[in-house]
Amino acid sequence: MKMIEIDNLVKRYVDFLAINHLNMNVEKGDILGLLGPNGSGKSTTINCILSLLSYDRGEIKIFGEKMGPEKYGIKQKIGVVPQEIAVFDELNVRDNIDYYCGLYINDKTIRRQHVDEVIELVGLEDFCKFLPKQLSGGLKRRLNIACGIVHKPELIFLDEPTVAVDPQSRNKILESIKELNRQGATIVYTTHYMEEVEILCNRIVIIDQGQVIAEGSKEELKNMVRSSEKVVVEVPEIQQHQLTELSKLPGILEISYDELHLVVYTEELRISMLPLLSYFEAQNIPYANLITEEATLNDVFLEITGKELRD
Ligand SMILES: Nc1ncnc2c1ncn2[C@@H]1O[C@H](COP(=O)(O)OP(=O)(O)OP(=O)(O)O)[C@@H](O)[C@H]1O
Structure with a gap:
């Protein structure tokens, strides 16, 4: 089953052609590594998928449905972990996660359960009462991930979640992503670290100058060169x-x-x-x-x- 279908996507920033007839699919159960040099169009593609950006041509479907800014039913099933840390400085770890969970889930019991589970998943049990400023860079990134996935989305976008983190947090983050995938989530993973792609991803899409220039499994790509x-x-x-x-x-x-x-x-x-x-x-x-x-x-x-x- 296709979780994302991108057909002939074109996106211009004024005169600059950022995405040039891009075609790409993500299958259910994939951990898809989205790779590309700086400025190749990864963030633009993801923002178009999420309807955060409008585009000039093409069609994007998520879960088989055309995506749009008002499609809250689809958005509820998506988790986004942005590159920048997007948490509230004045809320502690648990309250931050609970806030994000509350955006999607009203039932208090389910909410508490989800928050507990995600805290355990990313290994923040000992830091529930800490404010973000009291956390190391790696722990802050784990909190950022927890906030993005606490509502148990079926499709998760992670944009370079391990930049500048210590090895312990990095391992924990990679383990958590694998576990989420084992639990059924489909994952789109953007990174600059090839070793992570080797460890994590079953499929890889390489984009350059707004186009897909290669895609396949690790083995298929290695056989191409x-x-x-x-x-x-x-x-x-x-x-x-x-x-x-x-x-x-x-x-x-x-x-x-x-x-x-x-x-x-x-x-x-x-x-x-x-x-x-x-x-x-x-x-x-x-x-x-x-x-x-x-x-x-x-x-x-x-x-x-x-x-x-x-x-
Ligand atoms: N708001 C904007 N206005 C004009 N040009 C833009 C805008 N946003 C991005 N671009 C340009 O579009 C191209 C694609 O940018 P994008 O951020 O999608 O690339 P990326 O692959 O995510 O890069 P990085 O790895 O550096 O995050 C780049 O050349 C960038 O300079």
């Missing part, structure tokens, strides 16, 4: 002409060198490894700590967009 394997080796000294010669060895697609690490992208290690090592030996090039790796999602992203994902 030419350089499916790479060798990373420490080489303290190498001449430019040697780098050029290396790049012409069998099966080698590309090399990069940062004054110490030589990264060799290859179609197949089996073909390239022996010629590579023979070249080092023949040229007396010292090397150490050679490791081989499969292409990561970061490599995929770099190859497809030509840009690093992080700022």
